[in-house]
Amino acid sequence: MDIKQKILSHDKRAAARLISMVENKDPEGLTILKDLYSHSGNAYVIGITGPPGAGKSTLTDKLTKLLRKQGKTVAIIAVDPTSPFTGGAILGDRVRMNDLSTDKGVFIRSMGARGHLGGISEATSAAIKILDIYGVDVIFVETVGVGQSEIDIVKNCDTTLMVMVPGLGDDIQAIKAGVMEIGDVFAVNKADRDGAKRTAREIDMMLDFNKGIDWRPPVNLVVAYENQGVDVLLESIMSHRDYLMSSGKFIERRTNNAKSEIVEMIKERIERSILDNSRNEEKLDDLSQQIVERTTDPFSVVDQLFEAYKATLGE
Amino acid sequence: MDIKQKILSHDKRAAARLISMVENKDPEGLTILKDLYSHSGNAYVIGITGPPGAGKSTLTDKLTKLLRKQGKTVAIIAVDPTSPFTGGAILGDRVRMNDLSTDKGVFIRSMGARGHLGGISEATSAAIKILDIYGVDVIFVETVGVGQSEIDIVKNCDTTLMVMVPGLGDDIQAIKAGVMEIGDVFAVNKADRDGAKRTAREIDMMLDFNKGIDWRPPVNLVVAYENQGVDVLLESIMSHRDYLMSSGKFIERRTNNAKSEIVEMIKERIERSILDNSRNEEKLDDLSQQIVERTTDPFSVVDQLFEAYKATLGE
Numbered sequence: 306m307d308i309k310q311k312i313l314s315h316d317k318r319a320a321a322r323l324i325s326m327v328e329n330k331d332p333e334g335l336t337i338l339k340d341l342y343s344h345s346g347n348a349y350v351i352g353i354t355g356p357p358g359a360g361k362s363t364l365t366d367k368l369t370k371l372l373r374k375q376g377k378t379v380a381i382i383a384v385d386p387t388s389p390f391t392g393g394a395i396l397g398d399r400v401r402m403n404d405l406s407t408d409k410g411v412f413i414r415s416m417g418a419r420g421h422l423g424g425i426s427e428a429t430s431a432a433i434k435i436l437d438i439y440g441v442d443v444i445f446v447e448t449v450g451v452g453q454s455e456i457d458i459v460k461n462c463d464t465t466l467m468v469m470v471p472g473l474g475d476d477i478q479a480i481k482a483g484v485m486e487i488g489d490v491f492a493v494n495k496a497d498r499d500g501a502k503r504t505a506r507e508i509d510m511m512l513d514f515n516k517g518i519d520w521r522p523p524v525n526l527v528v529a530y531e532n533q534g535v536d537v538l539l540e541s542i543m544s545h546r547d548y549l550m551s552s553g554k555f556i557e558r559r560t561n562n563a564k565s566e567i568v569e570m571i572k573e574r575i576e577r578s579i580l581d582n583s584r585n586e587e588k589l590d591d592l593s594q595q596i597v598e599r600t601t602d603p604f605s606v607v608d609q610l611f612e613a614y615k616a617t618l619g620e
Numbered sequence: 621m622d623i624k625q626k627i628l629s630h631d632k633r634a635a636a637r638l639i640s641m642v643e644n645k646d647p648e649g650l651t652i653l654k655d656l657y658s659h660s661g662n663a664y665v666i667g668i669t670g671p672p673g674a675g676k677s678t679l680t681d682k683l684t685k686l687l688r689k690q691g692k693t694v695a696i697i698a699v700d701p702t703s704p705f706t707g708g709a710i711l712g713d714r715v716r717m718n719d720l721s722t723d724k725g726v727f728i729r730s731m732g733a734r735g736h737l738g739g740i741s742e743a744t745s746a747a748i749k750i751l752d753i754y755g756v757d758v759i760f761v762e763t764v765g766v767g768q769s770e771i772d773i774v775k776n777c778d779t780t781l782m783v784m785v786p787g788l789g790d791d792i793q794a795i796k797a798g799v800m801e802i803g804d805v806f807a808v809n810k811a812d813r814d815g816a817k818r819t820a821r822e823i824d825m826m827l828d829f830n831k832g833i834d835w836r837p838p839v840n841l842v843v844a845y846e847n848q849g850v851d852v853l854l855e856s857i858m859s860h861r862d863y864l865m866s867s868g869k870f871i872e873r874r875t876n877n878a879k880s881e882i883v884e885m886i887k888e889r890i891e892r893s894i895l896d897n898s899r900n901e902e903k904l905d906d907l908s909q910q911i912v913e914r915t916t917d918p919f920s921v922v923d924q925l926f927e928a929y930k931a932t933l934g935e
Contacts, residue, residue: 335919342917356672556912563918564908568891570922575890576883593879597871602657603878604650607885 309337312439313344317412320439324414327431338431341438348380348437351542352459353447354487355468360494364468364529364538365447366405371539373410377442380412381405384429384458385449412436426457427573430566460487461562463555464545466538468492469508471500488522490541496526496534520548624652627754628659632727635754639729642746653746656753663695663752666857667774668762669802670783675809679783679844679853680762681720686854688725692757695727696720699744699773700764727751741772742888745881775802776877778870779860781853783807784823786815803837805856811841811849835863 311319326334353361362383369379405411414436416429429446436444446462448455459465467488493505505524512522523541527534549555592610595601626634641649668676677698684694720726729751731744744761751759761777763770774780782803808820820839827837838856842849864870907925910916 339917339919342919343914346912346914358671559912560905560908563911564904567904567907567911567918567921567925570918571925572887572891574922574926576887589879589882590875592882593875596878596882597661597874599658599661602654603882603885604654604657606882607889610882610886611889 309341312341312435315440317409317439320412320435321414323435324432327435328416328428338434338438342434345434345437348433348441348444349464349546350433350437350444350446350462352462352465353445353468354455354459354465355494356470357449359468359470360529361447361449361468364492364494364527364535365445367529367532367535368539368542369405369411369445371535372443373408378410378412378440380436380439380441380444381414382429382432382436382444382446383413383415383449384425384446384455385415385417412439412441426461427569429458430461456487461566463549463558464489464542466490466492466542468494469504470495471498471504489520489545490538491522491524492527492534492538493524494527494529497528497531501526519552520545624656627656627750630755632724632754635727635750636729638750639747642750643731643743653749657749660749660752663748663756663759664779664861665748665752665759665761665777667777667780668760668783669770669774669780670809671785672764674783674785675844676762676764676783679807679809679842679850680760682844682847682850683854683857684720684726684760686850687758688723693725693727693755695751695754695756695759696729697744697747697751697759697761698728698730698764699740699761699770700730700732727754727756741776742884744773745776771802776881778864778873779804779857781805781807781857783809784819785810786813786819804835804860805853806837806839807842807849807853808839809842809844812843812846816841834867835860 306314306316308319308323312323323334323337327338353365355361365381365383369381372379406413414432416425416432433444433446446459448458465487467490469491471493491505491508493501493508495501496505505526508524512524523544525534525538525541527538529535546555549558592601592606596603596606621629621631623634623638627638638649638652642653668680670676680696680698684696687694721728729747731740731747748759748761761774763773780802782805784806786808806820806823808816808823810816811820820841823839827839838859840849840853840856842853844850861870864873907916907921911918911921
């Protein structure tokens, strides 16, 4: 059997290998993924994000166990855009070296920033497709940070779960403001700590500003470590899925996601076509030096390079 | 006096107005900035980053006060890529509605994600230039998150200060791993808390892996709120500056920063030239739908769009 057939017949190692190939921009990997693409689209993709220390890994594990009890198969992609490691070295896997790792119905993969010429967002996107083709019911995409690239990653999921935690200090206000739009479901984890209910109320109040939307994101109090409230949280996530399905928004959302994905990919393609040219590299070094010496400015340089680029492509 | 002359004669409101113009991609704003560019290059730019709740704002304020006592003028740019607000509404300014805001030698600006067609990184870069031309000795660029876009912002500074804090939980390991390369100086803030020394030791241990570099990033224990250790921290930052100056790395670094900036700008320019075309927009919608229906795949679509794009530019 070749790797395609293996993946279609649910071979875990073959799926893992294809993810690595695509991560490393192996052209064969991309061709295989392209050929298999029509087999994707069946898995439900749940993004999990929130500030560091919110307990996202533990919560993901508990949700996974619950889904396993319901007979569903699950993949977990732990994404850390700030990590130079990849392929399972850091975080996710280490923390999860427990009962989940021996469960055949669970596929775990960590992704870091190393070797992703196309950005971690593109690599994660490919990994989602591969695990979807390999065949799991639910894919969790868990991110470590709360920056723009993490948001870019989870906002391309079917449902996005935002995990908050009480007592993270002042900055939390700003985080909340920024993530309001991307959270479909909210969890306040470590709800046995002081201030949990207040945090939940604050999130709820901020949601009041989002008038005119059909779906009101629920805010759930959970204690992941103690497995408290995880079942209700999973129900909230599934309600959001039901809402998307019954309102027709599911296809709309996936179409929007596909659109932003191809825009990202074409930007990346163009970037590579600029940078892969070694003459460009030298020219860039020269121009950068002139900018620092103030004999030119970055805006004129960009105008000039853009014109040159158009001319090259037209040849 | 026109806006250019006003900025050159140190008019705060004119500088603020130009930042807003550039934020809103007003072409006139970019032309003005281009004309004034040769007056830039004198301010020393210090990036401040670290996880939410690390106390970056307080620390920035204390460093600012110390510099003011030394007779230096300071600008603070508080960047929040996840905030939909801009121009001073959220965070930074609110927290700083204290003695600093009445000091004529301090310029404070908050930047959020709204209206930055070119990305917040490009807008921040422009704001740095404008404040440099306006004329301050030191510019602090403070970010709220720890994601990739925050790292992209601060890594373009002359010196990057990484603020850590004890007891942020598991995720901190991953954050540390990712930011090791960008921190020139480290601060462990809230050092009166348990575990501060251990956090400092851990950072120090991770720095041991970075062999073969001339500059060993110092790790400083501080309690910003109590103004403890802030003077030593400022000395560490200034030592890094001295190191850059005496080793010749200063020009090298600024040249590299200029290079990554023009690459970012040209990517952005090309992106706009793809998306500003309404026929493209419709076509994209169509193709996205076909992807979701699995009658095509994103990889073939990108191939096709890239060819079409080349053809258009060649016309």
